[in-house]
Amino acid sequence: KAGVTQTPRYLIKTRGQQVTLSCSPISGHRSVSWYQQTPGQGLQFLFEYFSETQRNKGNFPGRFSGRQFSNSRSEMNVSTLELGDSALYLCASSPPLQGGGEQFFGPGTRLTVL
Amino acid sequence: AQSVTQLDSHVSVSEGTPVLLRCNYSSSYSPSLFWYVQHPNKGLQLLLKYTSAATLVKGINGFEAEFKKSETSFHLTKPSAHMSDAAEYFCVVRGGSTNAGGTSYGKLTFGQGTILTVHP
Numbered sequence A: 001k002a003g004v005t006q007t008p009r010y011l012i013k014t015r016g017q018q019v020t021l022s023c024s025p026i027s028g029h030r031s032v033s034w035y036q037q038t039p040g041q042g043l044q045f046l047f048e049y050f051s052e053t054q055r056n057k058g059n060f061p062g063r064f065s066g067r068q069f070s071n072s073r074s075e076m077n078v079s080t081l082e083l084g085d086s087a088l089y090l091c092a093s094s095p096p097l098q099g100g101g102e103q104f105f106g107p108g109t110r111l112t113v114l
Numbered sequence B: 001a002q003s004v005t006q007l008d009s010h011v012s013v014s015e016g017t018p019v020l021l022r023c024n025y026s027s028s029y030s031p032s033l034f035w036y037v038q039h040p041n042k043g044l045q046l047l048l049k050y051t052s053a054a055t056l057v058k059g060i061n062g063f064e065a066e067f068k069k070s071e072t073s074f075h076l077t078k079p080s081a082h083m084s085d086a087a088e089y090f091c092v093v094r095g096g097s098t099n100a101g102g103t104s105y106g107k108l109t110f111g112q113g114t115i116l117t118v119h120p
Helices: none
Strands: A006-009 A010-013 A019-024 A031-038 A042-050 A054-056 A065-068 A074-078 A086-096 A109-112 B005-006 B010-014 B019-021 B023-026 B032-038 B044-050 B057-058 B064-069 B071-077 B087-095 B108-110 B114-119
Touching: A006 A086, A010 A019, A019 A109, A031 A074, A031 B108, A042 A065, A042 B108, A065 B064, A074 A086, A074 B064, A109 B019, B005 B087, B005 B108, B010 B019, B019 B114, B023 B032, B023 B087, B032 B064, B032 B071, B044 B057, B044 B064, B044 B071
Parallel strands: A010 A109, B010 B114
Antiparallel strands: A006 A019, A019 A074, A031 A042, A031 A086, A042 A054, A065 A074, A086 A109, B005 B023, B019 B071, B023 B071, B032 B044, B032 B087, B057 B064, B064 B071, B087 B108, B087 B114
16 A cells, blocks of 8 residues: 655745645545644644544644545645744544554655745 | 653664663543654654553564553663664654544644664
């Protein structure tokens, strides 16, 4: 099975712009979560989607949004970019099993805001 | 609420010696606990998971972890370090519930990470 894929892998934007990141989960996985990784704050949860519905949301401003499509692919959007949004954005998908709850991560999108 | 504390930000060992990476957790529920590894410029790879079955959990690449409820700990060990083990390791707790469809959900809470250095 193919793993979680994220596009693009690298992105450079300037302050004030907006950006959309894409994530394709492992086939058969319906839950997709997003995380932000920075040297200062570590790995922080952004949001989780299941069957096109946002199930959980982390403590990020409203500039960060996401959605999930009927094929379970997910996108996240960051509007009005700030320098502090520079980070590695990781997407993870979960298999449809009770218990366990492990998540499988993609390689990430490295966003640099200038 | 749940949280994870990794007690060491850096651990340095010699190749062939044991590895111990320490993790304490706090969770309101019976937790699911994980260790993930991240090699430079790579995504996160699952090493092992605890989900209330056996308290000693074996993972990939010779790693294992023991769940100790009385100590709220989930330390990661490996008998003999290899150069390829050099990476950053994250202890992770997941709370949440399982819906009628059998799919669990909930967010992962990560520790701050432990950078493991292996010397030849």
